[in-house]
Amino acid sequence: MTSSPKGRPLRRGLAATVSLALAAAGTVVAIALAPDAMAAGVPAPSPVGISGRGATVPFKEQEAEYAATNGTLIGPDRLYGHLPSEASGRQAVTLDATGEYVEFTLTAPANAMSFRYSLPDNSAGTGRDASLDLKINGTQLKSVPVTSKYGWYYGGYPFNNNPGDTNPHHFYDETRTLFGSTLPAGTKVRLQVSSTSASPTFTIDLADFEQVAAPIGKPSGALDVVGDFGADPTGAADSTAKIQAAVDAGKAQGKTVYIPQGTFQVRDHIVVDQVTLAGAGPWYSVLTGRDPVNRSKAVGVYGKYANQGGSKNVTLKDFAIIGDIRERVDDDQVNAIGGALSNSTVDNVWMQHTKCGAWMDGPMDNFTIKNSRILDQTADGVNFHMGVTNSTVTNTFVRNTGDDGLAMWAESVPNVKNKFTFNTVILPILANNIVTYGGKDITISDNVMADTITNGGGLHIANRYPGVNSGQGTAVSGTTTAARNTLIRTGNNDYNWQFGVGAVWFSGLNEALDATINITDSEILDSSYAAIMNIEGATKGLHFENVRIDGAGTYALQIQATGTASFTNVTATHIAQSNPIHNCVGSGFVITRGAGNSGWYADPPACTGNWPAPQWTNGGVPGGGTTPPTDPPTTPPTDPPTTPPTDPPTVNLAKNRPVTETSHTDVYPASKAVDGNADTYWESANNAFPQSVTVDLGAAKAVKRVVLKLPPATAWATRTQTLSVLGSTDNSTFSTLKSSAGYTFNPSSGNTVTINLTGTPTRYLRVTITGNTGWPAGQLSELEAYTG
Numbered sequence: 001m002t003s004s005p006k007g008r009p010l011r012r013g014l015a016a017t018v019s020l021a022l023a024a025a026g027t028v029v030a031i032a033l034a035p036d037a038m039a040a041g042v043p044a045p046s047p048v049g050i051s052g053r054g055a056t057v058p059f060k061e062q063e064a065e066y067a068a069t070n071g072t073l074i075g076p077d078r079l080y081g082h083l084p085s086e087a088s089g090r091q092a093v094t095l096d097a098t099g100e101y102v103e104f105t106l107t108a109p110a111n112a113m114s115f116r117y118s119l120p121d122n123s124a125g126t127g128r129d130a131s132l133d134l135k136i137n138g139t140q141l142k143s144v145p146v147t148s149k150y151g152w153y154y155g156g157y158p159f160n161n162n163p164g165d166t167n168p169h170h171f172y173d174e175t176r177t178l179f180g181s182t183l184p185a186g187t188k189v190r191l192q193v194s195s196t197s198a199s200p201t202f203t204i205d206l207a208d209f210e211q212v213a214a215p216i217g218k219p220s221g222a223l224d225v226v227g228d229f230g231a232d233p234t235g236a237a238d239s240t241a242k243i244q245a246a247v248d249a250g251k252a253q254g255k256t257v258y259i260p261q262g263t264f265q266v267r268d269h270i271v272v273d274q275v276t277l278a279g280a281g282p283w284y285s286v287l288t289g290r291d292p293v294n295r296s297k298a299v300g301v302y303g304k305y306a307n308q309g310g311s312k313n314v315t316l317k318d319f320a321i322i323g324d325i326r327e328r329v330d331d332d333q334v335n336a337i338g339g340a341l342s343n344s345t346v347d348n349v350w351m352q353h354t355k356c357g358a359w360m361d362g363p364m365d366n367f368t369i370k371n372s373r374i375l376d377q378t379a380d381g382v383n384f385h386m387g388v389t390n391s392t393v394t395n396t397f398v399r400n401t402g403d404d405g406l407a408m409w410a411e412s413v414p415n416v417k418n419k420f421t422f423n424t425v426i427l428p429i430l431a432n433n434i435v436t437y438g439g440k441d442i443t444i445s446d447n448v449m450a451d452t453i454t455n456g457g458g459l460h461i462a463n464r465y466p467g468v469n470s471g472q473g474t475a476v477s478g479t480t481t482a483a484r485n486t487l488i489r490t491g492n493n494d495y496n497w498q499f500g501v502g503a504v505w506f507s508g509l510n511e512a513l514d515a516t517i518n519i520t521d522s523e524i525l526d527s528s529y530a531a532i533m534n535i536e537g538a539t540k541g542l543h544f545e546n547v548r549i550d551g552a553g554t555y556a557l558q559i560q561a562t563g564t565a566s567f568t569n570v571t572a573t574h575i576a577q578s579n580p581i582h583n584c585v586g587s588g589f590v591i592t593r594g595a596g597n598s599g600w601y602a603d604p605p606a607c608t609g610n611w612p613a614p615q616w617t618n619g620g621v622p623g624g625g626t627t628p629p630t631d632p633p634t635t636p637p638t639d640p641p642t643t644p645p646t647d648p649p650t651v652n653l654a655k656n657r658p659v660t661e662t663s664h665t666d667v668y669p670a671s672k673a674v675d676g677n678a679d680t681y682w683e684s685a686n687n688a689f690p691q692s693v694t695v696d697l698g699a700a701k702a703v704k705r706v707v708l709k710l711p712p713a714t715a716w717a718t719r720t721q722t723l724s725v726l727g728s729t730d731n732s733t734f735s736t737l738k739s740s741a742g743y744t745f746n747p748s749s750g751n752t753v754t755i756n757l758t759g760t761p762t763r764y765l766r767v768t769i770t771g772n773t774g775w776p777a778g779q780l781s782e783l784e785a786y787t788g
Contacts, residue, residue: 041065233262500529
């Protein structure tokens with residue numbers, strides 16, 4: 001998620017019955033290959049070209065791990081922060097010496113290629129520039145520039161460009177080039193290292209080859225931004241004002257505005273209303289640029305904001321918006337497309353290197369994105385935010401977003417009858433492939449989702465994030481339809497929760513999900529952790545029908561909250577754990593079984609109190625963690641103990657446990673209150689009491705002592721926070737463990753407060769803060785819980 005202009009907080013061709021029964025090639029970690037060898041990557045299903053599902057794309061995709069190379073195969077590996085984990089199929093090829101190459105053989109005629117790659121960052125965190133030789137049948141065609149200046153983020157959300165911080169991620173980028181002529185099928189196209197002086201390594205993930213059509217000519221009667229208004233197609237001069245003048249004239253005269261071939265420097269929003277802006281094609285007409293002084297201003301095509309009346313009857317088509325955004329600043333409106341655009345269409349637009357492809361702030365109605373590409377964003381691919389209705393994203397290809405791939409967020413104003421259909425969404429570096437936060441009568445169907453990286457799943461339906469609640473009519477309601485979707489290698493570990501997120505998952509964090517939610521005629525393949533999961537509040541009204549689960553790194557079902565669900569003709573195979581259900585809420589989650597089910601049900605389910613390491617199938621080849629796991633056990637584990645084991649009284653039960661919050665400001669999330677480091681801290685939104693932090697201890701514990709800390713540095717002056725301590729066993733009904741009182745944090749005593757409790761069994765431990773004499777927000781550097 002990202003924020004609106006109001007600064008709101010955020011946060012190979014296979015049939016539709018893709019099979020994981022692929023030839024096993026052995027788990028590959030890093031293998032040096034002889035010259036002219038094939039990379040011999042582990043076979044894994046591709047998300048591109050699945051019949052009847054996802055976007056119909058104009059290119060043929062080839063993975064480097066199956067191409068000819070004398071480089072080094074890396075992966076498969078799904079561990080966050082590892083280079084192959086962000087590669088398509090979780091495998092790639094690294095070239096680290098002059099003369100090393102990856103060579104693809106064309107399967108169809110092509111005159112252009114895009115390729116996805118990674119270079120190392122530099123020590124300053126600003127990235128490095130280099131080049132690769134492009135050879136055709138062994139003959140040099142050109143040198144292709146590559147860079148790492150759009151990748152490599154560090155630290156905690158919303159991340160930074162400081163290599164000295166932790167958690168490096170967002171490693172890959174894409175570039176594109178025209179060959180200058182059409183190459184026939186069978187042509188060998190090679191990317192080869194000519195020098196390692198500018199970059200010590202070049203990692204190649206994949207290449208997309210296509211036959212780009214000739215440029216589209218100027219429509220009859222259209223206004224030309226170059227010929228009529230003097231815009232500079234060389235990109236040397238700032239063309240913002242001249243293109244804006246052309247757009248304004250097009251509206252006034254009722255004429256199409258044409259962008260001819262060229263690269264145009266645009267340093268601020270082009271504001272459109274009741275006009276068509278059309279190019280010669282996304283390979284030919286390119287808008288790019290950023291203000292050299294005010295870096296919060298950059299290229300983008302925007303409707304007027306809703307509070308300015310919004311825009312309507314706009315068509316944007318056949319051009320590219322390729323920005324220069326190298327960091328994530330959520331308040332900056334540096335998206336490719338934005339504002340409010342009712343009764344409008346985006347068609348065949350290439351969006352790359354902006355913050356979001358399209359962040360649409362409603363209220364607005366009847367907006368469509370279709371036939372487009374969204375690549376290499378620092379935040380969401382698309383977000384329908386705050387009162388977007390009857391709007392659609394369809395036949396669009398999304399890859400390498402910095403946050404949710406396709407999202408709807410009904411913040412404070414209902415989203416109604418929106419649709420995400422026939423899209424392919426791959427490699428969101430954070431969060432989910434496709435998600436709806438709230439919304440009424442939403443459709444998410446006929447999509448392909450693949451390769452989730454961290455803190456999310458493939459498909460997410462949730463009452464989460466600010467402004468999503470039934471009181472404002474924004475919660476999930478009506479009927480949510482998720483039909484005919486294919487999910488491949490989705491879901492992954494959440495580094496805050498420290499356990500896996502399901503490929504399909506549901507959350508009632510703000511309030512219970514209580515609607516009709518139909519998941520039908522779909523496939524959940526090779527999931528990194530659980531196939532299906534619910535958490536953070538009750539989930540009612542789930543219906544699964546004609547769903548095939550093939551491969552799950554942990555469980556078929558991971559039940560972490562109460563609710564109801566029906567299952568009909570749901571089958572599961574290749575589930576890593578011998579007991580396919582993890583459920584510690586017992587009868588609080590009611591399962592109704594229809595006909596045709598197999599492989600996913602167990603009574604009793606597992607409730608271990610520990611999360612197993614995932615066992616990744618990688619197309620039938622076991623692999624996971626740092627070493628290949630053993631086969632799943634052939635006998636189920638013993639039943640869980642009827643009484644919990646005794647916890648040592650000196651062990652902090654809250655350390656590194658899953659934690660939620662009512663809000664946080666800037667880079668101070670609640671995870672910093674349970675990380676064991678008193679120098680980091682959680683801070684809530686300012687001037688918005690009450691605020692709370694809730695930690696999940698994993699099981700009911702007899703908590704007798706809570707220790708609260710602020711950073712010990714003397715810069716933190718003495719302050720008194722008014723707070724209470726509450727507890728719950730189900731994260732729904734909370735009782736008061738310690739009534740509200742003022743507690744003084746004094747640097748002379750380590751800024752530490754100890755609160756003694758009676759030992760009431762508590763799984764969800766909550767601290768609610770209603771006042772702070774030192775700062776108008778809740779603040780905690782550590783929330784510690786002990787049984788003695």
